[in-house]
Amino acid sequence: MLPGVKGMGMSADLFRERRVLWMPLEVPWQPPTAALRVCCETMGAALRFSCDQHADPFECADALIVYNEIFDEYGIPVHDGGATYVLIAHCPWCAAKLPESQRDRWFDEVDAVAGDDDPTPKRFLSAAWRTGDQTGGAQSE
Ligand SMILES: [Zn+2]
Ligand SMILES: [Zn+2]
16 A cells, blocks of 8 residues: 555545646537547547446546547546546656646636626637637538
C-alpha cells in the first residue's frame, strides 16, 4: 500500500487541482467530431466510446478518456457518479503532449460578454469560440 493512501475515503481529495466538472452544463457529453486529430490510434479508439448499457462515459466503468471539444481538453473520468474528470497533459499511450486546456480562457471570455444571469452565448457552446468557425461546422454549399 502506498503511504498515505488508506481506503477510498479520501478520493474526493485526490487530484483536487486538476479535477474538473464537465462544462458547459448546457452541452451534454458527445463524442468528438471527425475534425479532431488524435495523437495515436489507441487514443482514437479510447475516444470512440460506445457502450450498449451506458449513454455517456461518466456512467460507464469501461470508459478511460473523455475529450471536451469546447475547452480542447482531455481527462480521465472519475466515476464518482457525476460528470467529473481529471485533466491530463499527455497521452497515456504515446506520451504526446495534449493541447493546453482552454477552460480558463473560456470562462474569461464568457464573463466578458455575458452577465451572471445571461444565457451562455451560442458560439461558446461549441468549439466555434476558439476556432473562429462562425458557421458551427456544417455549411451547405
Ligand atoms: Zn458501459
Ligand atoms: Zn497518443
